[in-house]
Amino acid sequence: MCGVFGVHAAERDVARLTYFGLFSLQHRGQESAGIAVSEHGRLTALRDLGLVTQVFDEQKLHGLRGEIAIGHTRYSTTGSSQWSNAQPLVQHGSARTVALGHNGNLVNESVLRERLHAEGVTLRSTSDSEVIAALIANDAAPLDEAVATAMRRLEGAYSVVALSEGTLIAFRDPLGFRPLVLGRIHEAGSVGGQGDWVVASETCALDLVGAKFVREVERGEAVLIDDNGLRSVPAVEPDGGGALCIFEFFYLARPDTKLSGIEVHGARVRMGERLALEAPADVDLVLPIPDSGTPAAIGFSRALGVPFSEGLIKNRYIARTFIQPDQELRRQGVRLKFNPLAEVAGKRLAVVDDSIVRGNTTQQIVAMLFDAGAAEVHVRISSPPVIGQCFYGIDLADPAEMIASDKTVEEIRAYIGATSLAYLSHDGLVAATKRPASELCRACLTGEYPTPVPIEHAKLRFEEVPT
Ligand code: SF4
Structure with a gap:
């Protein structure tokens, strides 16, 4: 980044x-x-x-x-x-x-x-x-x-x-x-x-x-x-x-930024709207995982006609867990970071986030919501599964740690403990950006890299491989 x-x-x-x-x-x-x-x-x-x-x-x-x-x-x-x-x-x-x-x-x-x-x-x-x-x-x-x-x-x-x-x-x-x-x-x-x-x-x-x-x-x-x-x-x-990195659209860039003339917040709201069309859920409340899941949750809630709730309160003085350098800090970070509101008790919830990389954060949030009395927790993700690493400036995770690299959607659902799980489709994501797929990098979602990539990224040993 x-x-x-x-x-x-x-x-x-x-x-x-x-x-x-x-x-x-x-x-x-x-x-x-x-x-x-x-x-x-x-x-x-x-x-x-x-x-x-x-x-x-x-x-x-x-x-x-x-x-x-x-x-x-x-x-x-x-x-x-x-x-x-x-x-x-x-x-x-x-x-x-x-x-x-x-x-x-x-x-x-x-x-x-x-x-x-x-x-x-x-x-x-x-x-x-x-x-x-x-x-x-x-x-x-x-x-x-x-x-x-x-x-x-x-x-x-x-x-x-x-x-x-x-x-x-x-x-x-x-x-x-x-x-x-x-x-x-x-x-x-x-x-x-x-x-x-x-x-x-x-x-x-x-x-x-x-x-x-x-x-x-x-x-x-x-x-x-x-x-x-x-x-x-x-x-x-x-x-x-x-x-242009599609992660900028759904995660990295600030919502008030314009990428190629497209305001990021609007793109994220459209991702949520499309997700609601592709994978609706019969729920009482729509919650974002703040902050990067918030615009997509707004779109999801609007398209479903279900009330939006803050639901999870975030301590904004803690650095974003995604970008802290090691796993142990991430684990500690998520426990310090979110706390559910009492209104989730007894409710069927749709919880919207921008991505799942390792699955640990999502798993802990789902458990926290059930602990708080939620009746159902339907997780909706405003991007397709992350299956490959990034060689272009985002430290996603080692492929071995990426939950979607070797698990089906149903296996991921079971791992995070959600009532249901669905991801936005590739076409839905691209359409929400209003940019053609030919202008976007989606390599970590598709496995198709736009340049030759190093075989062993950790040691930066550069050898070309067919892409
Ligand atoms: S692989 Fe491409 S789309 Fe994925 S994070 Fe890196 S630059 Fe962005």
Whole structure:
């Protein structure tokens, strides 16, 4: 996952803007946060483990002066959750110094790492993102060319913000797995034209800092923004219709974000409506598993004509269990996180969630609802079963831990202890996004990957396999 943000604004407090941009992208990564600024070409970076609000305070922001800033919130997919992997990374190369924040995951990282080692480049972190920074930092070509050359060597998912030579850089892989948008902050009362440039993982970050959406960073495009304005470098030919991650639509992105022009909340409500048509349930109440199941539960309840109830109260001060790094923390997290309302007692419930990966969370919630007196618990999932791992930036689970990789729907129902269980169909999910299937990555749901993938992801040993 991860969130990235960047701003070029000579007359503004760019570190403060980045802080608030990251604050709105906190849902994309909660393990570490960082900001790098460029003041007349001199780079300063501050990064640490923790939430944005834990890493930064007034004093630290005050020390981050400059005209350009980039920021990052991290959730680890390659490399562990440790300080040296926090971003923005700063790479001092033979050609230039680069600060860089990356959302996504490379699939040819180990090959590139070996080549860089052979060229005498020292890499300090275990993150694939450092490889990207090193490619640009050690290329003697002009910056635009160095970025384009690096992009041509990368395979996999990358939505990147970077800072070098007094330039804000943003680039995106040719399949566009992860979102990356451009916006402008205008002076109050001004109309169109000029304004300061902002780049962010999601449109919700533009909204928070008062920037207007301009366009997406195109697939395969690099944009470079300096005192002379923005220039676009079409570095890599976009690959087919693209492969925007469908998990962004039903789980990851914030509901108020627009992906390819489609508001995520509306898409999730449609998923719930379709689920109600495909797998209705004779129930008294519809409950979401908050928060990512909430819009789909609204749609499900509306389409069925059954009352919606909050039902499960969530402690919002606990990080999302899905993205904590190990299984034991997840197990503890769910017990701390939800508590049912008394109104569920004696009721037949439909419980709507966005996905089931391991099944542990769902199992505990179903048991909690029966303990609270529910008469029936019908689980409805607003996506198809997750059957394969993600190589493009979401740490779903090892395939061996994925409950749907070797169990039927009925076996999963028995495992989670629900009265009934149903998933949204593939066609229903795609239709709800209003994007054609040819523009979406659904690899973890279908097993059909849009790139060659490493056979042994854990060790990042890159070998191509037929897809
Ligand atoms: S494999 Fe799944 S989670 Fe990964 S990019 Fe594709 S749809 Fe998204």
